[in-house]
Amino acid sequence: MPDFEHIYDVVIVGGGPAGISCALECHESGLDVVVLERAERVGGQLSLIPGPIYNYAAGFFESGETMRNELEKVAQLFLTDRIKTGCSVVSMNLAQKEIVTDTGVFRGKTVFLATGYRLKEFDLPIPNNFADDVLYRSGIYRESLKGKPIAIVGSGDSAVFTALDLAEYCSHVTVLARGETFKARPDIVAQMKNHNVIEAHTSSVVIRLRGQESLESVIAVNEKREFEIKCTKLIAKLGYLPNTDLFADQLQNARGHITVDQNFSTSIKGVFAAGDIVHPGYDRIAFAAGSGMMAARSIRVFLGHTP
Numbered sequence: 187m188p189d190f191e192h193i194y195d196v197v198i199v200g201g202g203p204a205g206i207s208c209a210l211e212c213h214e215s216g217l218d219v220v221v222l223e224r225a226e227r228v229g230g231q232l233s234l235i236p237g238p239i240y241n242y243a244a245g246f247f248e249s250g251e252t253m254r255n256e257l258e259k260v261a262q263l264f265l266t267d268r269i270k271t272g273c274s275v276v277s278m279n280l281a282q283k284e285i286v287t288d289t290g291v292f293r294g295k296t297v298f299l300a301t302g303y304r305l306k307e308f309d310l311p312i313p314n315n316f317a318d319d320v321l322y323r324s325g326i327y328r329e330s331l332k333g334k335p336i337a338i339v340g341s342g343d344s345a346v347f348t349a350l351d352l353a354e355y356c357s358h359v360t361v362l363a364r365g366e367t368f369k370a371r372p373d374i375v376a377q378m379k380n381h382n383v384i385e386a387h388t389s390s391v392v393i394r395l396r397g398q399e400s401l402e403s404v405i406a407v408n409e410k411r412e413f414e415i416k417c418t419k420l421i422a423k424l425g426y427l428p429n430t431d432l433f434a435d436q437l438q439n440a441r442g443h444i445t446v447d448q449n450f451s452t453s454i455k456g457v458f459a460a461g462d463i464v465h466p467g468y469d470r471i472a473f474a475a476g477s478g479m480m481a482a483r484s485i486r487v488f489l490g491h492t493p
């Protein structure tokens with residue numbers, strides 16, 4: 187049972203790469219740290235990465251899940267009961283350094299925010315009879331999609347990875363990007379364009395869903411015309427939004443991304459932030475881990491310890 191009277195040196199919100207990196211460094215420096223993570227396991231978005239990770243200079247990881255297992259191992263080894271999983275932060279008073287969770291209030295001398303990104307949802311009205319045919323995650327449906335045509339909306343890594351993955355199962359995969367080009371990594375865009383099961387459209391937007399009892403096709407529009415795409419499922423890979431709704435109004439921010447200085451300090455003294463949610467920043471694992479580490483150093487200095 188957490189001691190809610192206790193004042194921690196640092197309360198960390200989010201157990202992704204940024205949060206765990208900061209926690210490990212704070213712990214190694216002898217700081218009294220607690221990590222609040224709403225999911226049942228640490229790792230954040232790592233569990234969503236279906237393909238290999240080869241842009242992190244600590245080895246090759248076959249998938250995000252593999253990296254997450256390693257992160258979890260090190261977190262369990264060194265942070266043990268410092269991590270509160272299944273603990274959702276529901277509100278916070280950053281000036282007072284009070285973090286309210288669904289199990290009680292945590293207080294800190296400093297607060298570190300690393301709540302990462304969440305999936306962006308469709309802004310198209312989805313009729314009830316198609317509710318099960320519009321998906322945000324597809325991995326678990328792979329087998330049921332075997333031999334069927336599907337459509338994917340999105341242009342980033344997630345959309346293209348999903349297309350490549352499902353092309354091994356589906357009869358046809360159509361990918362629709364709103365912009366003039368795909369934003370995903372050039373190597374996977376090239377793979378997608380050369381794949382004989384995948385058809386890629388740019389400057390195209392889905393405007394209607396069609397079908398009787400379930401989805402049969404979608405109507406899309408590009409600069410020249412409307413066109414119909416046969417599909418039994420529509421998969422949305424629309425990008426991500428920063429999970430900052432709970433606290434952005436208390437801090438200087440740039441369209442929801444928390445503004446930080448070079449020490450990852452926010453506009454409130456003693457409140458630090460890192461990872462995907464900060465501006466300027468970069469939504470990559472290496473940045474999350476590195477910025478979490480840098481923030482730990484700044485927290486140490488703020489608390490009067492040597493850098």
Ligand SMILES: Cc1cc2nc3c(=O)[nH]c(=O)nc-3n(C[C@H](O)[C@H](O)[C@H](O)COP(=O)(O)OP(=O)(O)OC[C@H]3O[C@@H](n4cnc5c(N)ncnc54)[C@H](O)[C@@H]3O)c2cc1C
Nearest residue numbers: 200202203204224230231275301302461462469470471474
């Ligand atoms: C499909 C996909 C592929 C990717 N591929 C790569 C790649 O190949 N290479 C690469 O470098 N990066 C990749 N990324 C990006 C990378 O995963 C992120 O940049 C990184 O995970 C960001 O770490 P973070 O700690 O800032 O946030 P996150 O990993 O998002 O972690 C934030 C944590 O905060 C928790 N949280 C949020 N709100 C609350 C709350 N209210 N209370 C308690 N806990 C909360 C969340 O549950 C989560 O665990 C990919 C991402 C996706 C989705």
